[in-house]
Amino acid sequence: MFTPDTLEIAMVSFEGPDQYSQAGGLGVRAKEICRAFAAVGFRTTLYFVGDPGKPREEDVDGLRLVRICQSVSRQYPAGVYDGEHDKIEAMWSELPPLLVQISVQPSVAAGRVLAIMCEEWQTADFVETLDRNLRQLGLRDRCVILWNANNHFGFDNMDWRALERAATVTTVSRYMKHLMWPHGVNPMVIPNGIPVEALRPVDDAAVKVIAEAGHTPCLTFKIGRFSPDKRWHQSLDAIAELRDRGLPARLLMRGGIEHFGHGVLGHARQLGLDVAEWNEPIEEPADVARSLEQTGTAAVVNLRRFLPESVLPAISVAACAVLANSGHEPFGLVGLEAMAAGGVAVVGATGEEYARPYGNAIVVETAEGTELASALAGLVERPELSARLREAARRDAADFAWPEIIDGFLERMRYVAARQHVAV
Structure with missing residues (x-):
């Protein structure tokens, strides 16, 4: 060897x-x-x-x-x-x-x-x-x-x-x-x-400060390029549908510099979702919490500044789910990293071979907002399901x-x- x-x-x-x-x-x-x-x-x-x-x-x-x-x-x-x-x-x-x-x-x-x-x-x-x-x-x-x-x-x-x-x-x-x-x-x-460090326990205090600042049992997080492949529209459709049902779901998001981003934010507004643009620097979990706290109950909080990798684990665990729900994903590091931290990853059904549907993650099969909204509602209504997925996610992520x-x-x-x- x-x-x-x-x-x-x-x-x-x-x-x-x-x-x-x-x-x-x-x-x-x-x-x-x-x-x-x-x-x-x-x-x-x-x-x-x-x-x-x-x-x-x-x-x-x-x-x-x-x-x-x-x-x-x-x-x-x-x-x-x-x-x-x-x-x-x-x-x-x-x-x-x-x-x-x-x-x-x-x-x-x-x-x-x-x-x-x-x-x-x-x-x-x-x-x-x-x-x-x-x-x-x-x-x-x-x-x-x-x-x-x-x-x-x-x-x-x-x-x-x-x-x-x-x-x-x-x-x-x-x-x-x-x-x-x-x-x-x-x-x-x-x-x-993923690096071995990604499997370390996440600071409970950092998780708590972000979760409490969200003021919702359905705080979701999405990070990635602004591309149709990433199913940004499905994520927004799901947030809008949940809010129409009376669940105050929120999306904390960080996109790229791609032109498609204008269409994503335009779609959010067409759905009646209020979008808060957050332009302050993010250096630690407290900064993430501040972006959520100071934007009130805004349905979408758009982080416009560089998001350091060091804060991602705390966000992943604090969120109800990390939306890595791509329609085309060659591998899907975002979902795997979220699982390693102990988050609930929602992924697509393409290259995310580490994901087992409702075994260690949620796998969406379509681009429909209703499918994603239903999955998120299940996590809110069934805390024991969320806990089981989080435990299995950390265990299985270690294989990668x-x-x-x-x-x-x-x-x-x-x-x-x-x-x-x-x-x-």
């Missing part, structure tokens, strides 16, 4: 741990899997489109961060996907020699194999360039190259045959595997995970802790290395 003495890890991801670099689940995945590899002793480097104002190279808790495309990022200060295509072009020219210098040559000199894990469609052409460069340098048999799909973005414009020649294709769920079959690809499934996922990954690497004729 591969060990820190025989294997190094390099990941290439558009998103990363900087606030500038985070837009969705990809940034969380890149940060946490690399942190987990580093924590168990593997020399690990994460290459990502980072904050142009930070150092190009930095070591954080044993993980080496290498920020790429910084000269281009200075021209696009709004975030990682601002000027996306210019950054992709810069990555193609800048990254191959940089990765060889920082990761490939040192790992070869130390007698270790280098696993190069590339994420999402932005890196697909880079993988082909990297494969070619390594062959020219006579180093291809010392590197295992993997390319991972976290979503179906870009699938119709990719040269799948060239990608399969250059790398082993992976994805995050059987749902995604099935979406890739029509493209003639049969990827290996390596699921996402990163150390468990990494152990399986290392076993899969036996096959991948043999298939790519890498000398172990």
Whole structure:
């Protein structure tokens, strides 16, 4: 089996741990899997489109961060996907020699194999360039190259045959595997995970202050990109229906910068839901409580500022339910993280393979507000159901802790290395 003495890890991801670099689940995945590899002793480097104002190279808790495309990022200060295509072009020219210098040559000199894990469609052409460069340098048999799909973005414009020649294709769920079959690809499934810290008990005082500030037995929480896939409209329809029934349901929400967000908030107002825009910074659970308390009984509280990961567990437990009810979800980290904290996750029926309907979570099968409203009403009316789901959620989420996922990954690497004729 591969060990820190025989294997190094390099990941290439558009998103990363900087606030500038985070837009969705990809940034969380890149940060946490690399942190987990580093924590168990593997020399690990994460290459990502980072904050142009930070150092190009930095070591954080044993993980080496290498920020790429910084000269281009200075021209696009709004975030990682601002000027996306210019950054992709810069990555193609800048990254191959940089990765060889920082990761490939040192790992070869130390007698270790280098696993190069590339994420999402932005890196697909880079993988082909990297494969070619390594062959020219006579180093291809010392590197295992993997390319991972976290979503179906870009699938119709990719040269799948060239990608399969250059790398082993992976994805995050059987749902995604099935979406890739029509493209003639049969990827290996390596699921996402959560840090061990996500399983720690949540501070009861923080949970209490948020729950009490909600002034409702049906406080719900939703976080994610503003995309139709996330079923924002279903969430709002459910809140409106519950309020019409006399249950003062509320939705605490944090969306993205996508234009679809205007339609989401417009839909809320069409339903007669009062929307309170909260523009104050959120740094701790007390700030979340203040957003709920000072907006009175507003049906929707829209958090407009960055929401740190450190407050999410307390929100998840304080809420009646975390609405991760996507219609298309390749894996669903939000739901899994909510379960790990001890929250009730409401997920869709796509890639959320960790969820068992009414075993450890609630799984909605449709986009109808009535289905979601009925599920939320059941949680309010049956506290024992909520308690049972929360207990099972924490227990089952432990199976997806990163150390468990990494152990399986290392076993899969036996096959991948043999298939790519890498000398172990």
